[in-house]
Amino acid sequence: MILGALVPDADEARRLLDEELSKHIYVEARPNLAERIVGDLLRAIGRLLDGLGAFGPGPGTVVLLLGAGIVVVLAVILSRPRANARGTRPEPGVFTGDVRRSAAEHRSRAAARAADRQWNEAIAELLRAIIRSAEERVLVDEQPGRTASEAAVQLGGVFPALAADVSWLAELFNETHYGRGTASDHQYRRAAEVDARLSALRPARGPAAESPAAPR
Template sequence: MPSPARLWSGAAMEAPIEPDADQARDWAREELSKRVYEEAEPGLLDRFWARVSDWLNELFEDADGLGAGPGVLVLVLAAVVLVAVAILVIRPRLNASAKKRAEVFAHDVVERATDHRTRADQAAAENRWNEALAEYFRAMVRSAEERVIFDARPARTAAEAGTRLAAAFPDFHPEITWIQQRFDEVLYGKGIAADADYRRASALDTALEAARPASSASAEPPLAVPQ
């Protein structure tokens, strides 16, 4: 990511002395279309980008009335710098928040699968279906770890856990995919579970406990090596 100072100095050296509004608009769009900005755009930044886009359009419309001159360059470069700073500040926080929310186990205390099942049934007895479904998914993941089907790994996400479970129990792949997606929906989205979800999750947990895992399920997939 180029620093605001480099953005300013690079544009100032290469730009005409008195750009008009159209030239300034083209420079700003060219700068913001660079890959570094695209890579800094996780899903949680969609609304931010939409607002920035609307703001820049209004800014450029206002700049049309200013005519050519250094003032246009200063105005547009200020907009680019503000966007760059926003990316640097917002992106790490949103990515860290999303990573934390996506984890199967929300704390460092390691509980047994039976503990999660008990909590699931207690939640169901109080019609707290979201919690009941989530606890049964946690029970499945913890049980697989206890059975050494795959290693316990801190900060494993629901998607990662679902992939490991599906590899261990390929006959149950559709049901495992369903509960992993429902886990994310009810905890981190706007999904709402019901009694039927709880019963389906409970039945899947019972089936996985009785099933024999695939022989190749114990090996974790290799980690990608940065190039």
């Protein structure tokens, strides 16, 4: 009697197993070979539970639940390091190498890459030119290791009218420079237009936005 009250029947055990499998730790972590084996074991246990649907609680269900618990623990151990590694991996900085180039130099490099139809590299150089230009205008501080996402937030605060364009460019940089995205000539022309507009635009705040003192 006590056993029947504490041990769920096959349908309830199946529901509990499905809930465990739906947790984000299994969804987010891309399975490797060991994880796929664990997943196969979990599915096999689920099929066994389906087969016990006609029976009530009993020792067989208890054994299956214990086995499922052991497999779930193994799955957590295998999956958690991969999920944690993905969540804590830092976004690389926009500037690389030891050579510090001016905004004009980055624009020249962008034009050269565009002439060779190397759109990904041209986009990267344009974003670097935009950030360096803001540093040269003393609108943002020089920040070694600044990421594209950080630059988008900082520049968006200085140029709110173009915040959406800067955010788009930062996302494009991440997709094409660190991901598997491929930029196009159209996107390069849009990025060049953003650079030109930022260069001509009066910032909303910062030293360049302050009115000069009236002559005495």
